[in-house]
Amino acid sequence: MSSGNGGRPAIFEAEGIVKQFGGIRAVNGATMHVEEKSITALIGPNGAGKTTFFNLITGFYRPDAGRAVFAGREIQGRPPYVIANLGMVRTFQITKALARMPVIDNMMLAAPDQPGENLANVIFRPFSWRKREAEVREQAMELLDSFNLARLADEYAGTLSGGQRKLLELARALMARPRFLLLDEPMAGINPTLGRRLLDHMQRLRAEEGVTFLFIEHDMEVVMNHSDRVIVMAEGKVIADGEPHEVRQDKTVIDAYLGGAVVSQ
Amino acid sequence: MTELLPLVPVGVTFDAFTDIDFWISVGILAGIYTIFALGLQLNVGFTGIQNFGQVGFMAIAAYSMAILTTTPDGGEGINFWISLPLSVLITIGFALLVGLPSLRLRADYFAIATIALAESVRLIALNARGLTNGAQGIFGFDRSWDDFTDGIRDFIVDIGWTDVPNIFPLFLVTWVLAIGLTIALSRMQRTPWGRVLRAIREDEDAARALGKNAFSYKLQSLALSATLAAIAGFLFVINIKFVVPDSFLPIVTFTGYAVLILGGLANYWGVAVGSIILWTILEGLRFMDLPLEETQIAALRFILLNLTLILLLAFRPQGILGKREEMVLGE
Numbered sequence: 001m002s003s004g005n006g007g008r009p010a011i012f013e014a015e016g017i018v019k020q021f022g023g024i025r026a027v028n029g030a031t032m033h034v035e036e037k038s039i040t041a042l043i044g045p046n047g048a049g050k051t052t053f054f055n056l057i058t059g060f061y062r063p064d065a066g067r068a069v070f071a072g073r074e075i076q077g078r079p080p081y082v083i084a085n086l087g088m089v090r091t092f093q094i095t096k097a098l099a100r101m102p103v104i105d106n107m108m109l110a111a112p113d114q115p116g117e118n119l120a121n122v123i124f125r126p127f128s129w130r131k132r133e134a135e136v137r138e139q140a141m142e143l144l145d146s147f148n149l150a151r152l153a154d155e156y157a158g159t160l161s162g163g164q165r166k167l168l169e170l171a172r173a174l175m176a177r178p179r180f181l182l183l184d185e186p187m188a189g190i191n192p193t194l195g196r197r198l199l200d201h202m203q204r205l206r207a208e209e210g211v212t213f214l215f216i217e218h219d220m221e222v223v224m225n226h227s228d229r230v231i232v233m234a235e236g237k238v239i240a241d242g243e244p245h246e247v248r249q250d251k252t253v254i255d256a257y258l259g260g261a262v263v264s265q
Numbered sequence: 266m267t268e269l270l271p272l273v274p275v276g277v278t279f280d281a282f283t284d285i286d287f288w289i290s291v292g293i294l295a296g297i298y299t300i301f302a303l304g305l306q307l308n309v310g311f312t313g314i315q316n317f318g319q320v321g322f323m324a325i326a327a328y329s330m331a332i333l334t335t336t337p338d339g340g341e342g343i344n345f346w347i348s349l350p351l352s353v354l355i356t357i358g359f360a361l362l363v364g365l366p367s368l369r370l371r372a373d374y375f376a377i378a379t380i381a382l383a384e385s386v387r388l389i390a391l392n393a394r395g396l397t398n399g400a401q402g403i404f405g406f407d408r409s410w411d412d413f414t415d416g417i418r419d420f421i422v423d424i425g426w427t428d429v430p431n432i433f434p435l436f437l438v439t440w441v442l443a444i445g446l447t448i449a450l451s452r453m454q455r456t457p458w459g460r461v462l463r464a465i466r467e468d469e470d471a472a473r474a475l476g477k478n479a480f481s482y483k484l485q486s487l488a489l490s491a492t493l494a495a496i497a498g499f500l501f502v503i504n505i506k507f508v509v510p511d512s513f514l515p516i517v518t519f520t521g522y523a524v525l526i527l528g529g530l531a532n533y534w535g536v537a538v539g540s541i542i543l544w545t546i547l548e549g550l551r552f553m554d555l556p557l558e559e560t561q562i563a564a565l566r567f568i569l570l571n572l573t574l575i576l577l578l579a580f581r582p583q584g585i586l587g588k589r590e591e592m593v594l595g596e
Binding site for chain 1: 452453456457458460461463464466467468470471472473474475476477478479485489531590591594
C-alpha cells in the first residue's frame, strides 16, 4: 500500500456497523478508521460491543448493516478465512491454543501459500510442498526463538501456561504474515514481564515490518503509554477517538467509561 | 445385538474352529472393519467430526455396485471393474450432498443427522423394491470377482500351497488394501493438509481465523471417509455374496466405533489392532465350551466383548495405541 501523501492513510475503515441479537443492539452503528502502521487501542466499558465488533469485521458474525473496508477491499460479510488471507488476522480474548498439537505445528499451520494444504497436491504431487514446508519451519523456529518459546517447540500447546499461550497466539498470528493484527485483550491474564515483552514485540513489528495493530485493552496504563491512538466504544457506538492524552480529557469518555473518575496519571 | 450374526460367513459351525477357513473368514471381517473404521478415524480422530452414518455410505456404494453390474431379470449389467470406481464416485457425490447442509450443524446435531441419513438409506433400500429388490436383496454381481480370485488361487496353488482355502484370495485382497490404506492415510496425516484437519479438530474458529476454509476441509474429510466406507462395502458384500438392507444396520457403524475406541483415537494403526482384537474376541468366544444354549452363548459373547471394552476404558482409556497426553489435553 502506498503511504505517499504525508500523513498516515487508513488501512481499515468501518462505517455504520450494526449487529442486533434479539432485542439488543450489541453494535449500533460503529464507525471508525485505523491508520496504517499505527498501534491503536480499542477501549470501552464492559458490554460496549468491542469483541462483537471484532467478530463482525473479521467475518465471525455477519453485520446487519454497515461497511468495512480493509486495504481498499470491502470485507463485510466475507468469511473469516478470506479476511485472514487478505492479511487481516485476529486473536481471541480466550486463547485458542490448538492443545493437542505441538507448538511448532501451531505455528506452521498459520503460514500462508502452502501447496501441501491442498488435497489434490497431497495425493498427486506428494513432493510439491516439502520445500515450502522447510521454509515455514525455519520461519516458525525463528519466531518462536524471538518469543522465547523455541525450547517448547515440540511440547503440546495444551501444556503451556496462560501467558505462554498468549505469546504463542501472537507468534502464530504473525506466521500468517498479517498487515493488520487485531488483538482481543492480549495482556489479560499474563504476568507483567510477559506483558512488557508482548508490547515490545508490537513496537518492533510495527517498526520493522509495518504491521498495524488494533487491540482491545482494559489496562489504562498500557493504553495510555503504548498506543498512538485510542478509540472508545460505549453502548455499541464509537464515542471518541484521538491521541491518548486527548481521549483522557474527553468529557464523554470520562462520563461513559470512567464514571466520572479521574484517570490516574 | 444378534443382527451381527448374519455378517459371519454362512457355514461356520461350532466345530469349525479347527478349520483354518474359520479364522480366515474372521480375518476378512477384521480387515473389512479396519477399512471401514479408517474412515471413522479420519473423521473422528483427526478432523473432529462425529460421523455416525458411515454404514450409510457403505450401503450406497454396495447397492450402486450391485445395481450397476446386474439387471433386474438376473442378467449382467455393466462391467464389474468399471462399476467399482463409478460406485465410489456416486458415494462421494452422496457424501458431499449430505455434508453440505449437515456439516454446518453443531457437532452433536451432525452426529444425529448422520445416523438418520444412514437409516434413511437402509429403509429406502428396503422399500424401493424396483431398484433394490427389497428385503430379497441383489445377487450375482460378483462373477468377475470370482474369475479374478480364481486367478489368484491358481497362482497360489502353482507356487505350492495346493489346498489353499477358497476364501483366502479375498482375505489377501482385503488386507493388502487395509494395510495400504493405513499407510496412505498415515502419510496424509503428516502433510500440511493433515495439519489443517487436526487444527479444525482442536478449534475450528482458530483455524478459520488463520485463513483455513474449515468447511471445505470437513467436506473433504467426509468424502474421503465415504470412499473408505465404499471400499469396505464392496468387500463386505463380496464376502457374503448378496446385498440386503439388513447388512447396513446402525450396529455396523457402532462396531466401527468400538474398533476405534479399542485401538485408540488419532492413530491409524490402532484401527487394524482394534479390529483384529475385537473380531478375535468376538469370534474366539464361540469356542467357549459351556453347558448353555446356542442363543445364550451368542449373548454371552457380546457380554464378554463389552466387558473387555469397559475394562479397557477403565484401565487404558486412550485405547491400545492412543496417546494418553492427547486424551488428557482434550479437556
